Amino acid sequence: MITAKILKASSKDIRKIIDIEELSYKDPWPREVFIMDYLFNSSALYYxxxxxxxxxxFIGIWLESTRLHIINVAVHPEYRNEGVGTQLLLFAIDYAKERKFKEVSLEVRKSNENAIRLYKKLGFEVVEDLKAYYQDGEDGYRLFKNIEET
Ligand SMILES: CC(C)(COP(=O)(O)OP(=O)(O)OC[C@H]1O[C@@H](n2cnc3c(N)ncnc32)[C@H](O)[C@@H]1OP(=O)(O)O)[C@@H](O)C(=O)NCCC(=O)NCCS
Structure with missing residues (x-):
């Protein structure tokens, strides 16, 4: 178990975030997309x-009117299964609670069983089947965690 500090990302952290992204996904976000989202999307926050x-x-969140959307969460492969992903997700859930959001949402590939298990453990529920949601044609799920009920 690793106890991590969750801190707001600064521009000098972006390079490291992109490294973790590229180690974590077979279809990572292009670097430019990351940088644009970080710099210019006023509703996006990275921790x-x-x-x-x-x-x-790291975790990337988008603040929508009543919903906190987790756009991305990833842990460096050498540090996985030590509780860091849980800490990042709990941080986002607390953030949503403190600011009175109604729900936290995210999307996940159907094949990403570890992530799905983790989300369910934290109280997320599948609310939608997303047919051929990903660029390679894979299906996904949309999950919500209702904040008001907790
Ligand atoms: C999903 C991810 C962020 C989880 O981060 P993590 O730091 O490994 O997660 P934690 O250690 O907090 O949680 C582990 C939990 O996830 C599941 N899990 C993670 N890795 C697992 C593995 N290799 N085998 C079985 N279960 C696993 C278990 O449910 C475990 O729960 P436990 O605490 O009861 O054992 C990380 O695996 C990752 O970066 N994956 C690649 C990127 C990704 O898929 N992101 C999600 C996209 S929607």
């Missing part, structure tokens, strides 16, 4: 998980 002064994971 990093830091342990021993090393960035080991």
């Amino acid at each position: 990093i998980a830091k342990t021993k002064n090393k960035i080991v994971g």
Whole structure:
């Protein structure tokens, strides 16, 4: 178990975030998309998980009117299964609670069983089947966690 500090990402952290993204997905976001989202999307916020002064994971959230949408969450492969992903997700859930959002949402590939198990453990429920949602044609799920009920 790793205890990480969750901190707001600064522009100097973007390079490391992109490294983790590229190690985590077969279809990572292109670097430019990341940088554009970080710099110019006024409803996007990025947070990093830091342990021993090393960035080991990140979460990207979009603040929609009544919903906090988790656009991305990833942990460096060498630091997985040590609770860092849970800490990042709990941070986002607390953020949503404190600001009185109604729900937290995210999408996930159907094949991403580890992530789905983790989301369900944290109280997310499948609300929609997303047919051929990903560029390679894979189906996804949309999950919600209702904040008002908790
Ligand atoms: C999904 C992800 C962020 C989880 O981060 P993490 O730091 O490994 O997660 P945690 O250690 O907090 O949680 C582990 C939980 O996830 C599941 N899990 C994670 N890795 C697992 C593995 N190799 N085998 C089985 N279960 C696993 C378990 O439910 C475990 O729960 P437990 O605490 O009861 O054991 C990480 O695996 C990742 O970066 N994956 C690649 C990117 C990705 O798929 N992101 C989600 C896109 S929607």
